[in-house]
Amino acid sequence: MKDVYLFSGFLGSGKTSMLTDVIRQLKEQHIKPAVIINELGKLNFDSQAVEEGIPLKEMLEGCICCSGAEKTEAQIQSLLHDADFDILIIETTGAAHPVEALDAVYSPLFADRLNIKGIVTVADSKLWLNRASLSPQARSLFMEQIRHAHLLLANKVDLLTEEEQAQVVYELQSFNPQAFILQTTNGKVPLALLQNMQSTAQVDKEEIIPARIGKSFNLGSRLVEFNRSYTQEEFEAWIKELPESVYRMKGYVPIEGIKNPMLFQYAYGMVQWLPEFIHMPAKLVIIGEDIQQIKVVGID
Structure with a gap:
């Protein structure tokens, strides 16, 4: 069984910084990762965070959770068939709804070969405090990414006062009481915390609030x-x-x-x-x- 982690977070939250540091820790423990990176644009700058020699699949100009589910299946199938790895990390675009993205990984083609560890969401702490400045659609997506996290990183705490840090943690814990919340700088999370994760249930589509990307959310x-x-x-x-x-x-x-x-x-x-x-x-x-x-x- 291959463990699978889904890295989620709004645009600019620090997902790629987290990915880089997690890969470093895995390398130190001689654990081989494979990575799938999803990007909204035509160029994938985030792929440069992945060291040479690590199996990497890129999905450009699209969203895993929209029309990309079949592409995601094909990428995972290809990795399982051709690559030598121990765990799979999927970094979604900042426009992805994490539960919809995770649902794309639940395929009968390889369900018995993958162990979904859960959703790790990186939240920009300063943006959380200023979330009222986002458009209603963007704010809805930002909060959905946080609401469905199994592990929640309150990132960029170095930009906040101690009082603001306490406010962020209190509000995030109230908003998603099931998640373990870790205050971070540059997305640094101990590998042991990831390894101890285990999502407890399959995706419940009835709980998903659609992000409406491409419709009211332009x-x-x-x-x-x-x-x-x-x-x-x-x-x-x-x-x-x-x-x-x-x-x-x-x-x-x-x-x-x-x-x-x-x-x-x-x-x-x-x-x-x-x-x-x-x-x-x-x-x-x-x-x-x-x-x-x-x-x-x-x-x-």
Whole structure:
């Protein structure tokens, strides 16, 4: 039997940081993981978190929980047939409803070969406190991901005061009393805590509140290719003008005076720049609601 973990969490919550650290811990204990990463856009930057040699399947431009259930089955079948691994980690897109995504894993084709350990949801603690700023549809999805977690990481606690940390834990525990709640920074979770997980029941579809992705929830992705360089000040001035409907951006931005495009990440107003030592394509994925209407600096 192969243990299966489903990593869930809203856009920019820290799922990939958790994945990277969990893989490190597994490697230290000589446990072989396989990974399936689901991404909303055409490029999967998160796959770079997975070390070479680890079996990896990518599902781009879609959601495991929508039309991707058959693709998920095929990916798992392929891993079970071709790859040497001990556990399977599935990282969903931030737009995925965790229970619907988990349901896609329950297939009669391999049910006797997989042991579903449960849903691990990474929640951005600061976003939890500011959840009223989200659109009703986005807030519904954010809270559904938290409500169905077996293990809940209250992440980014380093950005909160002690009083705010206590408030987050109290409110999360009240909202999902069944979950074990762990306060984390950079998504670091002890491997033993994951190994001690065990979901107690099959998916109950009657309890799922549909996320309505693609209907009233107009979440989508947009791929932008840059044809010129920017100053950081120019680019960040554009960032400040973005509407709140832009939740996440990640990619490589060409900056004047720097040889290679810099790795750029954005989540809920917070910006991160990191140097890149090889020349990556100057492309950016924007994730949010109604993003086709957004004017991109120097392009539109």
